[in-house]
Amino acid sequence: MASITHFLQEFQATHFATSVALGGLSLFIFFSFFIQRFRSTQKNGNSKLPPVPVVPGLPVIGNLLQMKEKKPHKTFLRWAEIYGPIYSIRTGASTVVVLNSANIAKEAMVTRFSSISTRNLSNAIKHLSGNKCMVATSDYDEFHKMVKRYILTDVLGTNAQKRHRCHRDTMIENISNKLHAHIKNSPLQAVNFKKIFEYELFGLALKQSLGHDVESIYVEELESTLSRGEIFKVLVSDLMEAAIEVDWRDFFPYLKWIPNKNYEMKIQRMVFERQAVMNALIKAQKKRIASGEEVSSYLTYLLSEAKTLTNDQITVLVWEPIIEISDTTMVTTEWAMYELAKDPNRQDLLCKEIQNVCGTNKMTEEHLSKLPYLGAVFHETLRKHSPTPIIPLRHAHEDTQLGGYYIPAGSEIAINIYGCNMDKKQWEKPEEWKPERFLDKKYDPMDLYKTMSFGGGKRVCAGSLQASLIACTTIGRLVQEFEWRLKDKEEENVDTAGLTSHKLHPMQAILKQRN
Numbered sequence: 017m018a019s020i021t022h023f024l025q026e027f028q029a030t031h032f033a034t035s036v037a038l039g040g041l042s043l044f045i046f047f048s049f050f051i052q053r054f055r056s057t058q059k060n061g062n063s064k065l066p067p068v069p070v071v072p073g074l075p076v077i078g079n080l081l082q083m084k085e086k087k088p089h090k091t092f093l094r095w096a097e098i099y100g101p102i103y104s105i106r107t108g109a110s111t112v113v114v115l116n117s118a119n120i121a122k123e124a125m126v127t128r129f130s131s132i133s134t135r136n137l138s139n140a141i142k143h144l145s146g147n148k149c150m151v152a153t154s155d156y157d158e159f160h161k162m163v164k165r166y167i168l169t170d171v172l173g174t175n176a177q178k179r180h181r182c183h184r185d186t187m188i189e190n191i192s193n194k195l196h197a198h199i200k201n202s203p204l205q206a207v208n209f210k211k212i213f214e215y216e217l218f219g220l221a222l223k224q225s226l227g228h229d230v231e232s233i234y235v236e237e238l239e240s241t242l243s244r245g246e247i248f249k250v251l252v253s254d255l256m257e258a259a260i261e262v263d264w265r266d267f268f269p270y271l272k273w274i275p276n277k278n279y280e281m282k283i284q285r286m287v288f289e290r291q292a293v294m295n296a297l298i299k300a301q302k303k304r305i306a307s308g309e310e311v312s313s314y315l316t317y318l319l320s321e322a323k324t325l326t327n328d329q330i331t332v333l334v335w336e337p338i339i340e341i342s343d344t345t346m347v348t349t350e351w352a353m354y355e356l357a358k359d360p361n362r363q364d365l366l367c368k369e370i371q372n373v374c375g376t377n378k379m380t381e382e383h384l385s386k387l388p389y390l391g392a393v394f395h396e397t398l399r400k401h402s403p404t405p406i407i408p409l410r411h412a413h414e415d416t417q418l419g420g421y422y423i424p425a426g427s428e429i430a431i432n433i434y435g436c437n438m439d440k441k442q443w444e445k446p447e448e449w450k451p452e453r454f455l456d457k458k459y460d461p462m463d464l465y466k467t468m469s470f471g472g473g474k475r476v477c478a479g480s481l482q483a484s485l486i487a488c489t490t491i492g493r494l495v496q497e498f499e500w501r502l503k504d505k506e507e508e509n510v511d512t513a514g515l516t517s518h519k520l521h522p523m524q525a526i527l528k529q530r531n
């Protein structure tokens with residue numbers, strides 16, 4: 017949905033061409049549209065609850081033209097100011113109910129979950145996730161419960177995170193060493209923090225999932241040796257981009273018989289390359305296992321425990337934490353460092369807190385529970401820069417209700433996390449980054465879910481513990497060791513891009529070593 021402009025250009029061209037070629041198609045579209053409208057009015061007539069407020073749009077395409085801006089979460093928040101925290105829009109053939117307040121979002125995720133527990137995936141995500149084979153994209157069924165148990169047991173749960181502690185410690189040391197080396201070699205030059213952090217985070221993800229980090233690998237199906245940068249591109253960045261590729265048929269399922277060749281070939285190529293690289297990495301890990309080398313990894317665990325899974329399912333499941341770890345945690349940590357580099361007073365407050373607790377010792381995960389201001393920095397960053405601004409659409413498979421309104425079966429539900437986190441009724445001056453708001457007594461310092469950023473209910477983020485351990489320890493150590501200042505004009509670079517809230521322009525900061 018994010019690249020609506022791209023979609024609209026494509027839609028206009030394609031729609032025009034098909035209308036001419038197929039003569040009565042437009043009539044058919046209008047006919048289906050009115051039938052759909054008629055049906056929903058009929059159903060709603062049976063309910064005592066009022067229908068949700070509707071954002072007016074155009075026939076057939078609904079509100080698509082009003083979402084030209086590439087950030088639907090911001091458009092949704094603007095509409096919430098006019099139509100209230102819950103309203104409906106039309107994206108082509110679908111009715112999407114948009115939720116912008118924490119209370120109604122929680123009602124959808126917890127109280128009414130049994131009616132809204134499935135997902136209608138976009139064509140791109142359906143292909144990329146091996147048809148709902150990932151934990152995050154599967155419907156809430158037996159398969160989901162099984163694979164969620166696997167990922168929590170071996171990768172993301174409390175015990176698994178204790179086992180993976182050594183990888184996180186190595187990661188922090190590497191980042192710190194690289195930054196010290198940067199200051200030594202080019203003290204006046206700004207550092208691209210994202211580049212260093214992303215590299216190390218990807219290494220950690222590979223170790224947890226496949227036992228080893230790699231510098232390069234020969235990929236048989238591609239007949240070439242891929243560098244680490246190329247592996248990252250195939251496994252993470254290309255696929256994050258592909259996830260927001262718009263197939264106009266997503267909006268008009270009754271037109272799915274019309275081919276969209278370019279789109280299909282692009283997605284198929286990406287899925288093929290991902291499979292090829294994963295095959296090479298899996299083969300290398302199996303070789304290490306066969307040689308008796310003791311390398312624990314998620315792959316090793318799935319091969320021995322998950323006997324009912326196919327090889328293709330195992331590949332997607334092992335790839336899942338790689339892409340999830342490499343992205344949202346990076347986004348959160350970079351925005352936190354940006355905010356601290358921009359705000360020397362708050363950076364100072366954090367540094368003093370760390371000095372008081374750690375003295376001359378390096379800050380580690382053991383100190384986290386004694387550092388409330390650091391926790392507040394993390395939560396305020398999650399709030400203001402919600403890494404997943406909109407939760408992938410859920411689907412009401414039966415009539416239900418939300419916020420006192422009637423929700424007919426078949427509605428898509430968009431939970432606008434950004435809207436919840438910027439809700440003026442809940443947060444004073446939500447546009448300001450003020451960690452102090454989380455020092456209020458009403459918050460339990462150890463509660464990871466102070467904002468809506470990790471979702472909630474049965475589908476709450478499985479990686480919230482890992483994300484908080486990595487982000488908090490990295491932010492704390494980097495403020496303990498360095499003084500951060502934004503490069504000139506960097507303050508204005510607040511634009512985001514992509515499915516998650518990536519900083520469009522990676523932060524450029526000048527560092528000074530602290531004594």
Ligand code: HEM
Nearest residue numbers: 151152337340341344345403469470471475477478479483
């Ligand atoms: C700051 C970082 C992160 C944020 C803000 C975040 C956000 C979210 C959100 C909002 C959901 C709920 C989606 C829904 O309700 O449909 C989710 C689910 C999930 N997240 Fe995260 N996430 C983060 C880090 C991670 C990490 C590091 C992993 C590691 C693999 C991870 C793995 C998952 C999984 C497996 C699910 C699916 C859970 C389920 O469907 O039962 N996340 N995440």
